[in-house]
Amino acid sequence: MTPRKRSDVRPLTPDTPIYPIGVAAKLLDVHPRTLRIYEDEGLISPDHKGKRRMFSENDITWVSCLRKVIHEQGISIPGLKKLLELAPCWDIAECPEEIHAVCPALIDRAAPRIMRLVGDARSERAARAAERQVGSIPSVKEKVGK
Template sequence: MRRVHDRRQGIYTIGIAARLLGLHEHTLRFYEDEGLIQPQRDPKSNRRLYSEQDLQWIQCIRELIHHAGLTAKGIRRLLDLVPCWQIKHCPEEQWRTCAPNLNIPNMAMPADVAVSLTGAEAESKKRVRRRKKRKETKPLEVELIYGVREFDAIMPCMKCVKAERLLRKIAQRLGGKINIIKREVDSPDVERYGIVLTPAIVINGEMVAMGSVPSESELERFIRERLASAG
């Protein structure tokens, strides 16, 4: 009788898994440190062993980071709320036969969860009101939170590059009325915003975009409205 291979069985060492995925070993260790992957361990050597399902899930992680703009921490936070197929919008026929989620808690549990940013929004509005009372005359602060972690560095995503290009064009037209501040997504100054998607745009402490890039006209309207209210 032909033996059926168990796709959940760990068979690939970290070096082989990295080569098959086209990644560096540091990246796989980083995903493990972030709680996104839990490879098996060889009982004798304690070496990491990755299964075919692990490799499939790592490919999903890469898509969420590089195409959806999620950070590793953002993926982990969302997985505590919803299964991966809801984040990726996978069709039912795909996620019902996709099983790399067996080692990730809550991922196989269907749920309709709305991620609320109410607390962060309320705090942002308070900061805006305080600035209005002080009648600040300094340039409008526009923070661009960008990047996805790659190995030990933060790399800008395509949407992050687009957002910066639009902001620079608008700043040039407004002639020094805004101050663009770039912050890496892992920066301590960014934690208070609770960002799970990049790029994010924050104007004078108020988040106006997260995970998507507004059109140039819409972004300029946001900025002009806040310039008018600050003046």
Template sequence: MRCQAHPSIYRISAAADMLDLHPRTLRNYEKAGLVTPSRKGKWRYYSADDIAWIRCLFSMIHGGGITIASIGKLLHYAPCWEVADCALEKRRQCPVYQRRGKDLR
């Protein structure tokens, strides 16, 4: 759901270790639609952008008291490029942004 500038190279166990989270937490975020790791076969792969996004999610959920469902609703109304204030050049490379542009035509 986010613009990615880095390749997806971290398997779920490595991403969970980097974030000091249980892999189940990452699966829960995925199930809620908050993060979309790349898939290669049955394996999930996370990028450095995903890791940064998950850190942000975790701080909102556990530090800010925002529920997972609330974050999902907010992202439905305010796309990530508006929340993260992505530069236009970065947005143009984002598949979600490109897809949304086609939907509006």
């Protein structure tokens, strides 16, 4: 067995998937099934190594923000999905400023999705439905500026 060269070792980044689902669940104090549900709902997308889900530090931070919104704000998963279509997640979850620069949700979130889908009637209906739901939750309504 030949020893590894120093150049073969890659530094860990916040995006490096290092936690299997069981460890991630323990770090977040949730059941692994909860993480599978979030994945099925499209709220998270952990890496897969073979058949194993692997989570990064950014994934852990994102799920922590999701849990905060779901439990402290009382927003359902379908409601949260609609809100995320309309606003950057940090406007809703109050994630720390330093997370914004590395947040996977930053990709193309500068403008709400509805603005990118001009002319799509289904999107307009979804936006109106989400606005009605946001309007019924005062603390979220204030955060998204409605």
